[in-house]
Structures are given as C-alpha cells and as structure tokens.
Amino acid sequence: MLTAFYHLLLRDLRLALRSPHELANPLIFFVLVVSLFPLAVSPTPDALRQMAPGVIWVSALLSVLLSLDRLFKQDYEDGSLDQLMLSPNPLMILVLAKVFAHWLLTGLPLVLIAPLLGLFMSVPNHALPALIFSLLLGTPVLSLIGAIGVSLTVAVNRGGVLLSLIVLPLYIPILIFGANAVDVAMDGMRVSGQLLFLGAVLALALSLAPLATAVALRITAAR
Template identity: 55%
Template sequence: MIKAIACLFRRDLTVALRCGTDVLTPLVFFIIVVSLFPLGLGPEPSVLRTIAPGVIWVAALLATMLSLNRLFANDYADGTLEQMALAPCPLTVLVLVKIASHWALTGLPLVLISPLLALQMNLPESAIGTLVISLLLGTPVLSLLGAVGAALTLGLRGGGVLVSLLVLPLYTPVLIFGAGAVVGAAADIDIQAHYSLLGAFLVLALTFAPWAAAAALRVSLD
C-alpha cells in the first residue's frame, strides 16, 4: 500500500508539473486578484490593512476552486479512475493521496506566496504569521471539501458551475474563521479559538471527506 501511495502521489505531481498550467493558473489568479485591490481602492494604508485578511482569504478560496474540476476528470477520461477503483488498495486511501497532491500543487504555493501579498496589502507584520498558519490549516480543508464536490459532479455537463454551488456553502465557515484569525492578530486579540476551530474542521474533513469522495466516485463510475 505504501508503494502504491508513493507512486500515485509522484505520478500526480509529475503530470501536473509537465503541464504547468495546473500549477501556475491558480497561483497567478491568486496574485492578480489580490493585487487588483490596491489599484482599485487606492494606496491608503488603513483601508488596505482593514480589507487584507478577507481579500487574501477569498482569493485563496477562489484560486483553489479553479483546479477542482481537474482533480478527477483526467483520470476519469482515460480510464485510470476505473483501475484505481479495482485496485486492492482501498479507494478512500487513493482519493486521499490525490487530494494531498492537489493541495501540494495548489494550496501550498498559495501559502508560500501569501506573506508577499500581505506586505503589499499593508498587513501588520504581527499578523503575517497568523495568515500563514491559518492558510496552512484552512487550505487543506478547501481541497478535501472540494474533492467531494468534484466527485459528485464527475462526468456531468457544466460540472464546474455545479462544483461551485456545492462547495461554496461548505467553504464559508473556513473563510470566516481563517480571516477572523488574521483580523484578531492584527487587533492583538486572542485567536486560539480560531486556530482550534480551523484544526477541528481539518480533522473532520480528513475523517469524512475522503470516504464521501470515494463513495461519490463509485456512483459516478457505475
């Protein structure tokens, strides 16, 4: 099982890196969306500081959604997904590996670039660390919940729109507490409750999302 997990993870990374657009599109979208706000609202530091947590988190959420359609679509089109369903390794485990590779290619680059965008938005240095930690806790949840929506809409016409409608309500609590943690850090307020809730969301998503996505994939394959 360990060998199968390593091979699948390496395969997904290799395929995405060869294409290039799978990695660059969400990252460039994230940078452009955040960069447009100082241009549209003006360089007033107090205004940018106020809206920075929400802007960065919303941009990260939307950037993550851009690549959800491709999470299972390519494997479904070439028959790889059917082979995964027939493999001796549990499909739930393989789905979790694909979600992990999706986060490594989409969520992790957003986390790494976020401090630079936070400086551009005049976010206080004391809140930049909180932004990174909240994104580290929150972006895996976005990938896990998005995988369920991508599996439910697999093979359907207009699946991208349906994924958005399905997962956006589920993303709302993560957005609220992720941005709230950064706002609290900027205002020098205790934010341990935000971290605890984001961690709880991550544990719940890790527990239930791979199983739900695997069940939805089996329905789509049937």
C-alpha cells in the same frame, strides 16, 4: 496500502510537474485577484489593512475552487479513474493521496506566496504568522471538501458553475475562521482559538471527506 498511497502521490506530482505552466495558473490567479482590490477600492494602507484578511482568504478560496477540476477530471476522461476504482486498495486511501497531491500543488504554493500578498495589502508583519498558519490549516480543508464536490460533478459536462454552487456554501466556516484569525492577529490578540478550530475542522475533514469522495466516485464515475 501505504505504497499505493505513495506511488499515486508521486505519479500525480510527476504528471503535474510535466506541465509547470498549468501549475502556476492558480497561483497567478490568486495574486491577480488580490491585486485587483486596491485598484477597485482604495490604495490607502488603512483601507487595505481593513479588508486584507477577507480579500486574501476569498481569493485563496476561489483559486482553490478553480483548480479543483484537475483533481479527477483528467483521470476520468482518460480512464485512469476506472483503474483506480478497480484496484484492490481502499479507494479512500487513493483519494487521500490524490487530494494530498492536489494540496501540495495548489494549496501549499498559496500559503508560501501569502506573505507577499500580505505586503501588498499592508498587513502588519506581526500578523503574517497568523495568515500563514490559517492558510496552512485551512487550504487542505478546501481541497478535501472540494474533492467531494468534484467527484459528484465529474461526469457532468461544463460542471464548473455547478461545482462552485455546491462547494462554496460548505467553505463558509473555513472562510469565517480563517479571515477572522488574520483580523484578530492584526489587532495583536491571540489567535490560538481560531487556529484550533481550523485544526479541528481539518481533522474532521480528513477523516470524513475521503470516505464521502470515494462513495461519490463509485456513484458518478462508474461506467
């Protein structure tokens, strides 16, 4: 079972690394969207600082959302998803491997580039750890919940808008606590409460979302 997890993870990573430009797209999107705000609102450090947590978090959320398609769409189209569902390994574990690969390829880069965006948005240095840790705990949840949404819409043609319609409301708690952690950290206060909440949601999502995704795939992707 673990070897299946490991092999699927490696396969997904290898496949993705074969087309690195596609890999960079969500990241570029993230940076691009964040840099639109100073242009649209105001470039003064005070204004930027005030909206920084929200802007960075909303952009991260949209960036993950746009990359979700990659999770199952290709596998659905070329038939390898059917193979996965026929495999004797629990589908949950395989789903978990795919989601983990997705997070390593999209969520983790977002976390790594976040300090740069913090700089863009004049987030003070002492709030950067909160930004990084909130994204580190929050982005896996975005991938996990997103996986449910993708698996429900995988057979729908042009399901992009539909996907955001069903996934975005479910992202709201993560957005609230993630952005608030950064906000509070900028004021120099403790953020352990917010991070603990994100951790708890992550634990919950880790245990339930793969199950829901597996059930959803059996419903929608069966041919």
